[in-house]
Amino acid sequence: xxxxxxxxxxxxxxxxxxxxxxxxxxxxxxxxxxxxxxxxxxxxxxxxxxxxxxxxxxxxxxxxxxxxxxxxxxxxxxxxxxxxxxxxxxxxxxxxxxxxxxxxxxxxx
Amino acid sequence: xxxxxxxxxxxxxxxxxxxxxxxxxxxxxxxxxxxxxxxxxxxxxxxxxxxxxxxxxxxxxxxxxxxxxxxxxxxxxxxxxxxxxxxxxxxxxxxxxxxxxxxxxxxxxxxxxxx
Numbered sequence: 001x002x003x004x005x006x007x008x009x010x011x012x013x014x015x016x017x018x019x020x021x022x023x024x025x026x027x028x029x030x031x032x033x034x035x036x037x038x039x040x041x042x043x044x045x046x047x048x049x050x051x052x053x054x055x056x057x058x059x060x061x062x063x064x065x066x067x068x069x070x071x072x073x074x075x076x077x078x079x080x081x082x083x084x085x086x087x088x089x090x091x092x093x094x095x096x097x098x099x100x101x102x103x104x105x106x107x108x109x
Numbered sequence: 110x111x112x113x114x115x116x117x118x119x120x121x122x123x124x125x126x127x128x129x130x131x132x133x134x135x136x137x138x139x140x141x142x143x144x145x146x147x148x149x150x151x152x153x154x155x156x157x158x159x160x161x162x163x164x165x166x167x168x169x170x171x172x173x174x175x176x177x178x179x180x181x182x183x184x185x186x187x188x189x190x191x192x193x194x195x196x197x198x199x200x201x202x203x204x205x206x207x208x209x210x211x212x213x214x215x216x217x218x219x220x221x222x223x224x
Contacts, residue, residue: 004151034212043113043199043215044152049208087152091208096167099151 002027004090006100013107016077021103023071023088031091033071035064038085038102047086078107111135115200115216122190122223130185130219132200140203141183142167142213143175145196152199158183190223197221 005024013019025033032051036044048057050066057064061082063074073086085104089097113134122128134141139160144152154167156175164175172194174186187194197220201213 009149032208032210032212034208036212041217043201043217044213046211046214049210049212089151089212091212095208096154096157097152097208097212099153101149101151 002090002092002098004088004098004100006086006088006103008103009101010104010106013075013078013105015079015107015109018074018076018078020075021073021086021105023073023100024069025071025088025090025098026069027090027092027098029093031093031095033066034089034091034097035071035073036087036089038087044087075105078105080107080109083107113200113202113214113216115198115219117219118217119220120222122187122221124191124223126190127186127188128190128221129187130198130200130221131182132184132216133182134200134202134214135181136202136204136214137180138202138204138214139180140205141177142201142203143173143183143185144199144201145169146199146218147196155185155198187221190221192223195221195223 007022035047038044048064085102087102089099116131142157143155158164158177161180200216
């Protein structure tokens with residue numbers, strides 16, 4: 001069964017304290033690994049798509065990486081405005097997204 | 110602003126009542142989706158429409174029906190609401206039949222409580 005698992009469930013960091021969020025996946029015929037950001041009361045907002053192991057993408061303080069079993073979202077020197085829930089999803093062989101439950105990131109000033 | 114618009118934003122229903130959640134997109138996307146989001150769980154697909162005139166069941170379709178009214182609009186109907194349907198509902202759209210490079214564009218959600 002296809003599955004996506006995110007860890008930790010919640011992460012509290014001080015402003016400027018770098019860390020990583022994990023997304024483990026078992027999705028046969030993976031058609032892309034997607035990262036989204038979700039703010040309270042809003043719908044998910046697209047961040048990155050990764051297609052092959054070794055691929056990396058960056059946007060401001062965020063960098064997403066992909067291996068054959070996991071994806072990491074690295075956040076460097078975060079600011080309070082980076083506080084949000086980060087969701088990852090794997091595209092399956094039917095072109096549907098299999099979603100993780102998300103990591104709630106809190107950045108304290 | 111271009112995007113996905115959902116109405117209403119909030120709704121409280123009594124058990125057994127019916128209602129329709131509306132969704133419209135103005136990006137000329139072919140595919141549209143309805144998801145529910147519950148605490149501690151990933152988004153779960155209820156129904157989707159790969160193109161105008163077609164609809165298919167997702168992971169959790171029981172208790173719901175959908176209508177793809179035209180290319181822009183995709184509605185979700187609860188015929189007899191149950192407390193288990195208390196959730197946040199998201200509509201999404203995609204410009205390609207597959208996933209493309211950008212996944213889906215989401216609306217801001219409808220927060221439904223069934224008492």
